Amino acid sequence: MEVLSGRLDRLFERRREEYEQKALDILRSGQYILGEEVDSFEKAFALFNGAKYCVGVGSGLDALRISLRMLGVGEGDEVIVQGNTFIAGVMAVADCGAVPVLVDPGDGFNLDAESVRSALTEKTRAVLVTHLYGIPTNMDGIVRLCKERGLLLIEDCAHAHGAQWRGKKVGTFGDAGCFSFYPTKNLGCFGDGGAVITNNAEFAEKVRLFRCYGSEVKYHHSLIGANSLLDALQAGMLGIKLQSLDETNAERTAIAEKYSAEIKNPLVVLPKAPENAKCVWHQYVVRCSLRDRLQRHLEENGIHTIIHYPVPAHLTEAFAYLGIERGSLPKTEELSDTVLSLPMYNGMTDSEQDAVIEAVNSFSG
Ligand SMILES: Cc1ncc(COP(=O)(O)O)c(C=O)c1O
Structure with a gap:
C-alpha cells in the first residue's frame, strides 16, 4: 500500500459542493478583495480563538513580518527565536531590520523560559514562540518573563490552529498571534493566506492599515504599507473549513x-x-x-x-x-x-x- 505524507483531496471531498457553490457565489458577486467574506471570516476566526480582533493578510510570513513591524520592532532590536522553527519567523525578524537571536528549544520541540532567559541582552525587544508541529509551547514561564522584562511576545501559530495551553487558545498569550492558511495547514485555504489575531485595538488597526498600502480611505495613505490581503475567495473557503x-x-x-x-x-x-x-x-x-x-x-x-x-x-x-x-x-x-x-x-x-x-x-x- 502507498501512503502519502499528506493529502488534501479527502478533506476537500467531504464538503466539495459547499466549496464549489461558495466559489461560484463569490466569483459572481464581483467583490474579490476585502469586503463581506473577509470581514465575516475575520470575525469568526477571532471568536474561535477568543481574541478581540483578527486581520487577514496575504500569508503566514506576512502575518509575522507585519506584526513585528507594527509592534515597532526594528533596527537595533534583538528578537529571540527558536533555532528549529521554519525559516519564516527568522526571516520576518530580519526583514524588519532586527537581529534574530537563535536559541535551542527546551526539552521538547519548543522554546522554554530557561532557553529564552539565557539569550536575554539589553537589546532584547521581543520573543517569538512557535507552537511547532501543533504542540503548544509551555507559555507559563515565557509569559511571566516577557511581562517582567517588558518584552513583546509574538506567537507563530502556523502549525497550531485551535491548539490550547491550559484551556486558552494559542495566539492569545501575547501581543500578536500569527497564522498561516497555506493549504496543508490544519486550517488551510486554496492558495496563500494568513491572519493576525490580537486583543490590542491600536495594533489591529495598524495591521489593517499596513496590509492595504497604509490606507483606510482609498488614495489616502497614512503609512508606508504593503499589498498583503486575504482575498474574498480564500476567506469564503476558510469560513467553511473553520466550521469543522x-x-x-x-x-x-x-x-x-x-x-x-x-x-x-x-x-x-x-x-x-x-x-x-x-x-x-x-x-x-x-x-x-x-x-x-x-x-x-x-x-x-x-x-x-x-x-x-x-x-x-x-x-x-x-x-x-x-x-x-x-x-x-x-x-x-x-x-x-x-x-x-x-x-x-x-x-x-x-x-x-x-x-x-x-x-x-x-x-x-
Ligand atoms: C512555523 C511556520 N511559520 C510560518 C510559516 C509561513 O507561512 P506561509 O507559508 O503562509 O507564509 C510557515 C509555513 O509553512 C510555518 O511552517
Missing part, C-alpha cells in the same frame, strides 16, 4: 493517539503531548538517530515522509551573515538530523494508519 476545525483537529488527534499507542520500536522516539496542552498534531514527528535509514525503509514500504526541517536557519546561506557556527545550537542541529514526520492528514484510513505503524515497527536499523 474542531472535528478535523480531533481526527488528527485520534491518528496521533493510535500512532503513540501502537508504534513500538526502541529505535524510534515518539513525540509527547505536554500536560496542560491540547495538541492539534499538524505533524506527528518522531526522532531516530538512524533517521535517513528509517526514511529509506519506510519509502521502500510505500510510506512517504517529510523532514521538518532538514537545515536549521543558522546553517542556511541566507543567514550565514549571523555568523552562527555549526555546533553552536546542538539541540537544534540534532533535531534537524533526527526528526521525521510520519503521514498525517484528514481522511487517512485505518488501513493506511496500520501500514505506517507496521512499517515503522519493522525497522531494524
Whole structure:
C-alpha cells in the first residue's frame, strides 16, 4: 500500500459542493478583495480563538513580518527565536531590520523560559514562540518573563490552529498571534493566506492599515504599507473549513493517539503531548538517530515522509551573515538530523494508519 505524507483531496471531498457553490457565489458577486467574506471570516476566526480582533493578510510570513513591524520592532532590536522553527519567523525578524537571536528549544520541540532567559541582552525587544508541529509551547514561564522584562511576545501559530495551553487558545498569550492558511495547514485555504489575531485595538488597526498600502480611505495613505490581503475567495473557503476545525483537529488527534499507542520500536522516539496542552498534531514527528535509514525503509514500504526541517536557519546561506557556527545550537542541529514526520492528514484510513505503524515497527536499523 502507498501512503502519502499528506493529502488534501479527502478533506476537500467531504464538503466539495459547499466549496464549489461558495466559489461560484463569490466569483459572481464581483467583490474579490476585502469586503463581506473577509470581514465575516475575520470575525469568526477571532471568536474561535477568543481574541478581540483578527486581520487577514496575504500569508503566514506576512502575518509575522507585519506584526513585528507594527509592534515597532526594528533596527537595533534583538528578537529571540527558536533555532528549529521554519525559516519564516527568522526571516520576518530580519526583514524588519532586527537581529534574530537563535536559541535551542527546551526539552521538547519548543522554546522554554530557561532557553529564552539565557539569550536575554539589553537589546532584547521581543520573543517569538512557535507552537511547532501543533504542540503548544509551555507559555507559563515565557509569559511571566516577557511581562517582567517588558518584552513583546509574538506567537507563530502556523502549525497550531485551535491548539490550547491550559484551556486558552494559542495566539492569545501575547501581543500578536500569527497564522498561516497555506493549504496543508490544519486550517488551510486554496492558495496563500494568513491572519493576525490580537486583543490590542491600536495594533489591529495598524495591521489593517499596513496590509492595504497604509490606507483606510482609498488614495489616502497614512503609512508606508504593503499589498498583503486575504482575498474574498480564500476567506469564503476558510469560513467553511473553520466550521469543522474542531472535528478535523480531533481526527488528527485520534491518528496521533493510535500512532503513540501502537508504534513500538526502541529505535524510534515518539513525540509527547505536554500536560496542560491540547495538541492539534499538524505533524506527528518522531526522532531516530538512524533517521535517513528509517526514511529509506519506510519509502521502500510505500510510506512517504517529510523532514521538518532538514537545515536549521543558522546553517542556511541566507543567514550565514549571523555568523552562527555549526555546533553552536546542538539541540537544534540534532533535531534537524533526527526528526521525521510520519503521514498525517484528514481522511487517512485505518488501513493506511496500520501500514505506517507496521512499517515503522519493522525497522531494524
Ligand atoms: C512555523 C511556520 N511559520 C510560518 C510559516 C509561513 O507561512 P506561509 O507559508 O503562509 O507564509 C510557515 C509555513 O509553512 C510555518 O511552517
